[in-house]
Amino acid sequence: MLQSLANSLSSPLVHGPLFYAILQLFSRLPIQGSRVFKWLSYIPLLWLGFCSLIYPSVMLIKPLEDQYPTITLSSPLWQKADGIVVLACNHFDDDALPFVSKWPQCSLQRNLHAALMYKKKPLPIYLAAGIINHLDAKSQAQYNKEFLITLGVKAKDIHIFPQGHDTESEVDALAPHLLNKYIALVSSASHLPRAVEYFRLHKISVLPIPVEHLSRKNVSFVLGLPNGLSLYRSERAIHEYLGLIYQRYLK
Numbered sequence: 678m679l680q681s682l683a684n685s686l687s688s689p690l691v692h693g694p695l696f697y698a699i700l701q702l703f704s705r706l707p708i709q710g711s712r713v714f715k716w717l718s719y720i721p722l723l724w725l726g727f728c729s730l731i732y733p734s735v736m737l738i739k740p741l742e743d744q745y746p747t748i749t750l751s752s753p754l755w756q757k758a759d760g761i762v763v764l765a766c767n768h769f770d771d772d773a774l775p776f777v778s779k780w781p782q783c784s785l786q787r788n789l790h791a792a793l794m795y796k797k798k799p800l801p802i803y804l805a806a807g808i809i810n811h812l813d814a815k816s817q818a819q820y821n822k823e824f825l826i827t828l829g830v831k832a833k834d835i836h837i838f839p840q841g842h843d844t845e846s847e848v849d850a851l852a853p854h855l856l857n858k859y860i861a862l863v864s865s866a867s868h869l870p871r872a873v874e875y876f877r878l879h880k881i882s883v884l885p886i887p888v889e890h891l892s893r894k895n896v897s898f899v900l901g902l903p904n905g906l907s908l909y910r911s912e913r914a915i916h917e918y919l920g921l922i923y924q925r926y927l928k
Contacts, residue, residue, distance in 0.1 A: 683916065683919040683923065684916070687916035688908070688912045688915075689728040689729070689911055690725070693721045696720075697718050697719075697722055700717050700721070701718045704718060728908055728911035729905075730907055731901045731907050732899055733900075735891075735896050735910065738911070738913060738914035739892045739896070741869075741917055744869065745870075746887075747887065747894075748886050750793055754884055755794065756798050758800060758860055758861040758884060760802065760803055760861070761800050761801070761802045761863060762851060762862050763803075764844060764847060765784070765804070765817040765818065765847060766781060766865070767809060767810070768780060768784060768817060770810065770812055770820075780824070782889055783865050786865075787889065788821055788825060789828065790886065791830075791863050792828035795825075795829075796829065799831070799834060800834075801834050801835075802825060802830060802835050803836050803860075804818040804837045804838070805818055805838040805839070806818045806841045806842070807840050807842060809842060816839030818837040819839060821837075822837050838850040844868070844871060845875055852876075852881060856881070858881070858882075859883075860876070861883070861886050862883040862886060863886040864887070864888070865887070866888065866889060866890045867891065867914060867917050868917060869885045870917070870921065871920045871921055871924055874924060874925075875924075
C-alpha cells in the first residue's frame with residue numbers, strides 16, 4: 678500500500694498540483710488562518726518549477742548517486758567477489774519492437790555492465806524477480822537471463838530465482854542462495870543506497886557497482902529552462918528518498 682502510494686506521488690507533476698489543490702481548498706473554508714493556506718498553496722507550484730530545472734534536479738539526486746564510487750571494469754575490487762547480482766528493472770514484452778527497444782535504460786545499463794564484467798572475469802550471475810507486468814509471458818529474471826546470454830554470458834553461469842516484485846522481495850528471494858558469499862551488486866547509482874541496506878539486513882556482504890548515473894561527477898551551476906528530463910531526474914530522486922524513509926523508519 679505504502680509502496681504504491683510512493684510510486685504514485687513521486688512525480689512533482691502529481692504531488693505539486695495535488696498539494697496546491699488541497700491548500701487552495703483549505704483557503705476557501707470558513708476557518709481561522711484560511712488566508713495563510715492561500716499563500717502556502719503557491720509553495721507546491723514553486724517546488725514543481727524547482728524540480729523541472731537542471732541544477733536543482735541534479736542536486737536532488739547527486740547525494741544518492743555519489744554515495745558509492747565508480748568501480749571500473751579493470752578494478753580488482755569486484756574481481757574478488759564470489760558472484761554478481763543484477764537487480765531487475767523492467768522489460769517491454771512486445772515482439773514488434775527491436776531487441777534494444779524492449780529495455781528501459783535502467784535494465785539496459787545494469788545488464789550490459791554485468792555482461793562486460795563477466796567478459797572480464799566470468800563469475801556466476803544471480804538474478805531475481807517474477808512477472809512484473811501483467812502482459813509479460815515470462816518472469817523478469819528470465820528476460821534478464823536471455824539478455825545476458827545474447828551478450829555472451831554462458832547459461833550455466835546464470836542462476837535465476839523468479840520471485841519478487843520490488844527490491845525488498847528480490848533480495849528476499851536471493852538471500853538464501855548468497856549466504857557467506859561476497860557479492861558485486863549492480864544497480865542504478867541512485868537506487869544502490871536502498872538496495873545495499875536490504876542486503877545488509879540479510880547479513881550479505883556486497884560491493885556496490887553503480888551504473889545509470891543521471892548526474893555527472895563534476896557539475897557547475899546552470900538553471901536552463903524547465904524540461905522533462907529534469908522532472909524525471911527529480912522524480913527518481915524523490916522516489917528513492919521516500920523508499921529510504923520507508924525502509925529506515927516505517928518497516
